[in-house]
Amino acid sequence: MSDASSLKVFLNPRSIAVIGASRTPGKIGYEVVKNLINYGYKGKIYPVNPNATEVLGLKAYPSVLSIPDEVDVAVVTVPAQLVPQVIEESGRKGVKVAVVITAGFSEVGNVELEEKIVKIARSYGMRILGPNIFGYVYTPANINATFGPTEVVKGGIGFITQSGALGIALMGWTILHEIGLSAIFSMGNMADIDVVEVSELLAEDPYTKVVAIYLEGIKPGKGREFIERMSKVTQKKPVVVIKAGVSERGAKAVASHTGSLAGADALYEAAFKQAGIIRARTLLELFNIARGFALQPVPKGENTVIITNGGGAGVLATDTAELNGVKLLEPSQELMDKFRQTMPWFGSPKNPVDLTGQAVVDNYIKALKVAVEAPEIDNIVIIYCRTAVLDPMELAKAIVEFYKENNVTKTTVVSMIGGADVEQAIKHLNRNSIPAYPTPEEAVFVLSRMLMYKRYLERIKKAS
Amino acid sequence: MKSPREIIKTALEEGRNKLLEHEAFEIAKYYGIPVPEGTLVRSSKEAYDVADSIGYPAVVKVVSPDIVHKSDVGGVKLNLKSREEVAKAVEEMEKTIPLKAPGARIVGYIVYRMMPPGLEVIVGGIRDGVFGPAVMFGLGGIFVEVLKDVTFRIAPISYEDALEMINEIKAYRILEGYRGQPPVDKKALADIIVKLGNMMLDLEEIESVDLNPVIAYPSGAVAVDVRILLKKPGSTQH
CATH class of the missing domain: 3.30.470.20 (ATP-grasp fold, B domain)
Structure with missing residues (x-):
């Protein structure tokens, strides 16, 4: 059960059959085939439809059994009552994993049907993702086996979602905000494969830098196992989780004082801490933090410097740093003297380093050079407020160039505050591996979570 | 001394899902959780005999599966400074509790060292x-x-x-x-x-x-x- 290697086929299938492939646009069986083709999957695609000879230009087969080739992955979109037969045939065919998109199982009380398909799959050693899901995506192999948007942006975030509707909506949202993903796994009812197993799979995937999870809950009695296995995942990759819903606990434990204080949320909080999981409180936080991990190295030290062209934004960043345990370096006189050289006479070389509203590209790059060269500085927060004297794209390009030329490995986050042209500059930074955010609080908050992970890794190292 | 499992078994057999004080203390002690020195006595005479070995000041509490709020029925006496005071506390409980909590089963009285404030x-x-x-x-x-x-x-x-x-x-x-x-x-x-x-x-x-x-x-x-x-x-x- 806990063998992630049986799931590796998700990442490099030689062939994918779509059972229930359709010729009708808008139907799930059509959209999945279309996404597989249009996203550029290089393996074989086999539409299965007994009433068609061709789907989207591909030869269709009446049954998975009539495909004259091995089939690694079967995406199932037929109505629920037909799923057992399809699973049976897929098992006989030697399919390794079935991605059961079809709904109408335990989520509507149809527990028996769900147990039945799992039993059939197990008898053939086949694994099931779902049922009741929107499919899966693995961008390094150009696999988009979903009925969601097509052009998923490639990147380092492995996204696992227990919610279908929200997950599919977030696919579109990540495209809009150019949030790069390595994988998307829709988990649905988790009749067989669960969140932990997919996390274990992604922990071993070289393209996945961070695992981001939308979690609704852990099954009864599985909490301890979740902690034990996820703590092994977090030793390899950072894991960020948003936990939805504080489910009602039975009244059974409320007879004791402790029981009355133990909301389910307090226990999830504890479990996440013990497993080394970083908790996000909002979807925005989830993807902000994940983007930080995907684009930047884990911090090597605690000492952080803020470089800004606006006093107010610097103070907000400082407040967020203080609230979230980000240590701002007290610069030495020597360091202050160096920063002083990078700014107009009325700037401030303390931390935040205030280059003033007159700052142009040259001031930023000089200050960055000082920060990168100073051995006592571990992390850099760059803040820019839109001014008349400095074009945001010009600054973004200069920052990207500076980081590439100097091979900077100090963990860096950027905040750019302003209008439409600033949004373009933020995108430019994100495309070039520098996580940028529209507010100073978001940037510093992301850094605070990256520092938490650094401390966790250090603690693990010390303990072993 | 009974093992934790024996204590639990007895309680369940007697239909109790709340352990008595001395049982709970014993289990905690078994697992290395520090608890005050104490012992269960059945009478004021027994209390008089053990008080010195526990030390002072001492506390006496009634032990009963039926009494939830012990103070309300005079079932808790604090800050007892001699074997006479300990014995007297038990004697008083023996008299008054049956009147204030008629029918309540009384297992005994737990005598333990009163811990200094912290x-x-x-x-x-x-x-x-x-x-x-x-x-x-x-x-x-x-x-x-x-x-x-x-x-x-x-x-x-x-x-x-x-x-x-x-x-x-x-x-x-x-x-x-x-x-x-x-x-x-x-x-x-x-x-x-x-x-x-x-x-x-x-x-x-x-x-x-x-x-x-x-x-x-x-x-x-x-x-x-x-x-x-x-x-x-x-x-x-x-």
Whole structure:
């Protein structure tokens, strides 16, 4: 059960059959085939439809059994009552994993049907993702086996979602905000494969830098196992989780004082801490933090410097740093003297380093050079407020160039505050591996979570 | 001395899901959780005989499966300074409790050393349907009641996790000494947290434990009240 290697086929299938492939646009069986083709999957695609000879230009087969080739992955979109037969045939065919998109199982009380398909799959050693899901995506192999948007942006975030509707909506949202993903796994009812197993799979995937999870809950009695296995995942990759819903606990434990204080949320909080999981409180936080991990190295030290062209934004960043345990370096006189050289006479070389509203590209790059060269500085927060004297794209390009030329490995986050042209500059930074955010609080908050992970890794190292 | 399993078995056989004080103390002690020196006596004569070995000041409490609020029926006597006072306390309870709580079964009277004041904290254990046994830590009084300034970990709990719990409550500075108070022994508290976790893992019949309060000192900590609830017979973990 806990063998992630049986799931590796998700990442490099030689062939994918779509059972229930359709010729009708808008139907799930059509959209999945279309996404597989249009996203550029290089393996074989086999539409299965007994009433068609061709789907989207591909030869269709009446049954998975009539495909004259091995089939690694079967995406199932037929109505629920037909799923057992399809699973049976897929098992006989030697399919390794079935991605059961079809709904109408335990989520509507149809527990028996769900147990039945799992039993059939197990008898053939086949694994099931779902049922009741929107499919899966693995961008390094150009696999988009979903009925969601097509052009998923490639990147380092492995996204696992227990919610279908929200997950599919977030696919579109990540495209809009150019949030790069390595994988998307829709988990649905988790009749067989669960969140932990997919996390274990992604922990071993070289393209996945961070695992981001939308979690609704852990099954009864599985909490301890979740902690034990996820703590092994977090030793390899950072894991960020948003936990939805504080489910009602039975009244059974409320007879004791402790029981009355133990909301389910307090226990999830504890479990996440013990497993080394970083908790996000909002979807925005989830993807902000994940983007930080995907684009930047884990911090090597605690000492952080803020470089800004606006006093107010610097103070907000400082407040967020203080609230979230980000240590701002007290610069030495020597360091202050160096920063002083990078700014107009009325700037401030303390931390935040205030280059003033007159700052142009040259001031930023000089200050960055000082920060990168100073051995006592571990992390850099760059803040820019839109001014008349400095074009945001010009600054973004200069920052990207500076980081590439100097091979900077100090963990860096950027905040750019302003209008439409600033949004373009933020995108430019994100495309070039520098996580940028529209507010100073978001940037510093992301850094605070990256520092938490650094401390966790250090603690693990010390303990072993 | 009976083993924890024997104590639990007896209680369940007698249809009790709340352990009696001396039973709870014994189980806690078995798992290395420090509790006050004490013993169960059946009469004022027995109380007179054992009082010196426990030391003073002493506390006497009635032990009864039927009496929930002991103070209300005169079932708690504090700060007893001699064997005469201890014996007299038991004698009075023998007379008055049957009048105030007619029909209540009286198992005996627990006599134990009254612990000096210190910082009161709470360590609790619960069993959750998803996570199994978990342990809570918080400061006593308003910190728990009003501010709900508590933190949890799932058992088994490492010593480092336990120390982290102690350091992450909002009021942790109080533990480090304030207004001239000395800092308390965090290691002793962490030790209790770890041991309670182990106890909950070991004894699956236990539904919840309240060590409330645990009195923390500059050196050491003692659980002066131990409440153990068992799962109701026939109820199963979902």
